[in-house]
Amino acid sequence: MSSHREAPGISKDPVADNTDLYAFVSPDRPGTVTILANFIPLEPPAGGPNFFEFGDDVAYDIHISNDPNPDADITYRFRFHTALRNDDTFLYNTGPIDALDSANWNRRQFYSVTKIENGKEKVLASGLACPPVNIGPRSTPNYHALAEAAEHTLPSGEIVFAGQRNEGFFVDLGSIFDLGTLRPFEHLHLIPSADAVGVDGTRGFNVHTIALQVKSKALTRDGSSPTDATKPRSVIGVWASANRRAATVIEAGGDVVESGPWRQVSRLGNPLVNEVVIPMAKKDAWNAVRPSADSSFTKYVRHPELAGLLPVLYPGVFPNLAGYTAARADLQAILLTGIPSGIVGGFQNFTGPQPADMLRLNMAIPPTDTPNRFGILGGDLAGFPNGRRPQDDVVAIELRAIAGATIPLVDPTFTPDGAASLLADGTSASDNSSPFASSFPYLGSPVDGYDSIPPDAA
């Protein structure tokens, strides 16, 4: 998965688990950037009566770096608190929820947004309402209106939303983690079977999304509007994290006392890095450090394990990749430094030589009306790895890159294997349970519990 349950430690702490991160120039408001940070992987929609919610004990951060130092220059911190209306019921709601202040809604969540810049913290807003989860036609009969009411414009100009959305990431989990099987190419696998269509393993599940839309010029280092794609100041690095207090004491009566500074327990920049690049023994440590410490992980990007496995799992399909032993400067650029000028015509998102796993977005590249799901590999400079849009097929893009499709960007003597530019797991955005929205917060409406169908009953 992109970063769902991607490390042993965080897989046991889903409330703090980053699952996906998106950063893109808003297609309907091009002067703004939208950042979506998803948490809580694979929520079954029918998970009541204690439905999924953000953690009151977690600090959720969205970080922006706008200079060559990958430490955060701007951080938006989201803190949640849960309020019960009725201590005497086991129910999430005692009647239809038709508004965010519905007396029937028993367990509500509110949040604050704090901006941290130049070492100073400023609370931008507090008491912002989350929408309820999508329960079903009797409990949440007009879910779209509830979610829309939970979009808040802050006095400082940002638009925020925090609540449940449909899982927008699409991937054939069942096949990929069954010894790297890609169903459309199964007849070529070391253990072959008939080719088949892909199965979206995240279909039908929900996530919790923190969405932030902010003016582009509020993110540049000098406050200027990014209009020139060649300028370094047009590029930002984005990453998200979840943090817990250093100390937790569980009292005999069940009360929990937390104390000490925030400790990062999960982070996410580019999709799939901790998932399929970092070795299992290092994954928890990777989650605990900031991107500025990524130099110790560079070797796993420059010599990815998966690039060595593909020729073994698909005998005879990747002879050129099998023979390529040089360090993967292409992957280092895509994932850790950004792509310098002169490699992809009309494009750069280079943030400097210091390796750091961040989504890098050149904000001067305008959004397109005809996005290509393969992003820059498909000739669409507005897509991954220029930031990441919800519809970008990051599984196929990264599979192709690791298989060698992007090596010629840095080594013209290399000829990619024919399969490298065809790799895909057979899933697409059309497999999602809910379509993406054309406006903020862009991810589709969550699947409701009543109408959800367990996979083996479908």
Add this chain to the structure above:
Amino acid sequence: MDDLSRREFLRKGSIGAVAGAVAISSGATISKVASAKAAEMPPTAEEATASEPIVAYVKQGARGEVRVMVGSQEVVHDDPELARRIIRASKR
């Protein structure tokens, strides 16, 4: 569940929810008053710290390092005597 009992269920639920909301509002008011008083007479640093739980953590007593956590802060003490006293206090 027939129509009558379903309506009764929803009605009871709503009453309960309103009662809960009143209780929460009362709590918020008391908390606000307390905050106003606190603003008039700001607590000393010692008083503020004393009102919060404090966690002391001795990872390697031999090194004499004691990490004391309070609120969102962590203070690291290099204090072998303090470490020894905490270690002694940990003995049954």
